Each structure stands twice: as structure tokens, then as C-alpha cells.
């Protein structure tokens with residue numbers, strides 16, 4: 001099915017209207033008064049994955065997304081890749097602060113930096129370490145040897161380094177190149193309740209490794225006109241991964257980031273995303289908040305930098321919302337002992353209380 005607003009109109013929307021007519025009676029949705037924000041998708045000639053126009057509350061499609069399968073099979077460890085090939089949409093900010101918020105809820109959490117930019121590592125004050133994720137991917141060390149403690153007792157970090165830039169090229173001819181992360185994680189994944197993987201802004205080999213290793217995908221989405229164009233390609237890639245490398249990977253959550261509710265277009269995009277993806281769009285929105293952009297330069301997640309900021313409150317609420325889902329990280333493991341020391345002390349004195357604009 002090609003990504004045309006008209007196709008979406010005639011399938012998902014009209015079916016949803018019928019369904020609402022059955023279940024909600026007179027509150028059927030009126031015709032949309034505005035041109036669809038999915039239009040850029042069509043203009044770019046994107047091909048949509050099979051479930052794109054599906055009604056998210058249709059139980060059949062819930063299975064197609066994979067979520068029913070995952071939630072009905074509680075497992076101790078859950079690996080979530082934070083993915084969007086569009087740059088600057090809040091992947092790292094979400095991975096860093098959601099991981100910190102899970103850890104604050106006493107879930108043993110592992111954050112893996114799979115981006116050669118190493119922003120998630122820098123956000124925890126980690127730079128220029130001897131061992132990082134690249135060494136684990138190429139088999140130079142086991143994952144545990146590349147794992148560092150952080151200022152949060154329940155959070156460990158596998159940092160990235162500049163070598164990772166070459167990994168995409170070096171691994172191209174390697175056997176099982178898409179399964180390197182999955183293999184490296186095998187020894188440690190069950191030592192944590194949750195593992196989050198921060199992906200680079202591409203759908204290359206590093207992201208493919210993350211999708212192959214993951215149980216679920218979190219997509220941070222900035223509510224702007226072209227946001228959905230990239231989303232179609234990402235969902236296609238997930239479809240491909242599901243049909244071969246990892247049949248179990250599901251769309252865990254879409255997180256709306258840098259939300260400014262005063263912006264009409266943002267509200268329109270949000271409404272359309274919620275219409276199409278239903279319960280997979282988290283209720284919690286991450287607002288645009290300057291404290292979130294300041295925190296990484298202090299080497300701290302937002303809850304250690306300014307716990308009262310809107311950004312911190314939002315990420316804690318997002319973690320709570322995810323943890324409230326049945327079967328999601330219900331255990332509370334104690335993180336495994338590590339030999340390395342945390343990168344630096346996190347003291348309350350370091351917290352800056354400037355006003356949030």
C-alpha cells in the first residue's frame with residue numbers, strides 16, 4: 001500500500017468512524033477540516049508498512065504490532081531501542097532521561113550508547129574511556145567489561161567512542177553483522193530489568209543491530225510537518241526486521257517530544273498520530289524545556305540536574321506510565337557488581353536552580 005493520504009482516509013479513518021459508530025453511537029468523528037499532515041509522506045513516495053493505516057484499537061492489529069505477544073509473556077528483562085532516523089528529535093534526551101527515571105524507580109537499568117556521536121555517554125560525563133560498545137561488538141571484550149556504573153545506583157552505562165564511526169563499514173563483511181549487539185548482550189541482558197539503546201540518526205547497521213537485539217522500539221517524535229515522512233520509513237524497516245532477523249520486535253511506544261501545545265501544527269500532528277497509533281502513543285508529552293538541553297553539559301540526567309523542572313517531571317511521568325503497563329518490568333533486580341568507579345560525584349550542590357523559561 002502506498003503512503004497516500006487518500007488511502008489512509010479511505011481505510012483507517014472510515015473504518016474508525018464505523019467502529020466508533022458501533023461503540024460510541026452519535027460521537028462519530030466529523031470529516032477532517034484540514035489537509036492531512038500525512039501528505040508529505042505521499043509527496044516523498046513512501047511505501048507504508050502493512051499496519052500503517054490500521055485501526056490501533058483493532059485487536060487483530062494489536063497482534064500485528066507484536067504488543068499482545070510481548071505483554072502476555074512477562075519476561076524478566078526488556079530491551080528497548082530508541083530509534084528515529086531523523087536527527088535531533090530527542091532520541092538521546094529520551095534514552096538518557098527515561099533510563100534515569102527507570103533507575104529512580106529502582107529498576108536495574110542498562111543504557112547502551114550505539115551512536116558514534118556518543119551524546120548519551122557525554123550526558124553522563126563519560127568521555128574517552130578504554131572500552132566501549134564497539135569493543136563488545138567486535139568481540140574484543142565482553143559487554144560487562146565495557147559497562148560503567150553511573151551516579152544512579154540502579155543505572156549502568158555502556159558508552160560509545162569514536163571507533164564506533166568505523167563499525168558500520170568494518171562490520172559490513174562480517175558474519176552475522178546484524179546480530180553483533182544481540183550476541184554481546186546475551187550474557188548481561190537478564191541481569192537488568194530494562195535495557196535502553198540510544199540509536200544514531202540513520203537506519204544503518206548500528207540501528208539494525210539495535211532492532212535485532214530489541215524486544216521493543218520507542219520512537220521519539222517531534223510534532224512537525226515532516227515528522228511522519230521518516231516514521232513511515234522506520235516502520236517499514238521494522239517490518240523487514242520482523243520478517244527475518246527478529247520476529248518479536250514490537251512498537252512499544254511513540255513519545256511526543258519538544259511539545260509546544262501553543263503551536264497549532266503541533267496539535268494537528270499530535271491528533272493525527274494519536275488517531276493512527278492509538279494506545280502506542282504515550283499520554284505523557286515531553287515539553288520543550290531549556291533545562292533538558294542544559295543538563296548534558298553538566299554530565300547529568302535531568303533528575304540530578306533539576307528534578308523540579310518540567311522536563312524532569314515529564315520523563316518521570318513517562319517512566320511511570322510505561323511501568324504501569326501490565327507485564328512491563330514488574331521485577332526489581334539489583335544491578336550486577338562492576339569493577340569500575342562512577343565517572344564523578346553527583347552532589348546536590350551541583351544542581352542549578354535558575355528559573356525555567
Ligand SMILES: Nc1ncnc2c1ncn2[C@@H]1O[C@H](COP(=O)(O)OP(=O)(O)OP(=O)(O)O)[C@@H](O)[C@H]1O
Nearest residue numbers: 087088089090091092093201258287288289292293
Ligand atoms: N524536550 C526538550 N526541550 C528542549 N530541548 C530539547 C528537548 N529534547 C531535546 N532537546 C535538545 O534538542 C537537541 C536534540 O536532542 P537529542 O540530542 O536528544 O536528539 P537526537 O534525536 O538524539 O539527535 P541525533 O539524531 O543527532 O542523535 C539537543 O540539543 C537537546 O538538548
Ligand SMILES: [Mg+2]
Nearest residue numbers: 091092115119
Ligand atoms: Mg542522539
